[in-house]
Amino acid sequence: QMCEKFTVCQNSMEMLLRNNLNLPKVTEEDGDFLTFLSFQDKCLRKISSGLYTFQTYLKYIQETFISEKQNVESLCYSTEHLARTIRRMVINPEEVIIPDAATQESLHTKLKSTKAWTEKITIHLILRDFTSFMEKTVRAVRYLKNTRSFSV
Numbered sequence: 045q046m047c048e049k050f051t052v053c054q055n056s057m058e059m060l061l062r063n064n065l066n067l068p069k070v071t072e073e074d075g076d077f078l079t080f081l082s083f084q085d086k087c088l089r090k091i092s093s094g095l096y097t098f099q100t101y102l103k104y105i106q107e108t109f110i111s112e113k114q115n116v117e118s119l120c121y122s123t124e125h126l127a128r129t130i131r132r133m134v135i136n137p138e139e140v141i142i143p144d145a146a147t148q149e150s151l152h153t154k155l156k157s158t159k160a161w162t163e164k165i166t167i168h169l170i171l172r173d174f175t176s177f178m179e180k181t182v183r184a185v186r187y188l189k190n191t192r193s194f195s196v
Contacts, residue, residue, distance in 0.1 A: 069094070069173070069176070069177060084188060085134060085135050087184055088130055088133050088134050088184075088188075089134050089139055089140050089141075091130055091180075091181050091184060092127050092130040092131040092134060092140045093140050093141040093142070094177055095123050095124075095126055095127035095130065095177075095181075096124075096127045096140070096141070096142045096143060097141075097143055098123060098170075098174055098177065099120065099123060099124060099127070099143075099148075100143065100148045100151045100152055100155075101151075101155070101170045101174070102116060102119060102120045102123060102170070102174070103120060103152070104152060104155040104156070104166075104170070105167050105170060105171070106120060107156075108163055108167060109167055126181075130181075130185075
């Protein structure tokens, strides 16, 4: 929808140059899926921490992407619920990194200071990276579901 509505497309040079958002990612270092059993707790911590971090980014989108406010609100709620659920699956839930209020406020201020002409690109980048993060999360949870006895 972003690409069609605001002509912000993935291969836009400007978009690629402006990507300094430092969004959460699940990487190979977090455990590849072939040897996932030995890395499962580390990966679950990373996923839960990433979902908590994305909350600030999603709230920014909710405030700025007014035409999709209800959809983004639902996305925020679902993401928070998933973060809590996965955190409960971690052996030591206290090891999950949850950004404190000061960190969230600082990031929110930084995001709000973006110029109007880069706002749409910022939203697109956040949603693109969130989609990628969720694809890897789904793969990890499916793998766990098939190798461990738990329910999500």
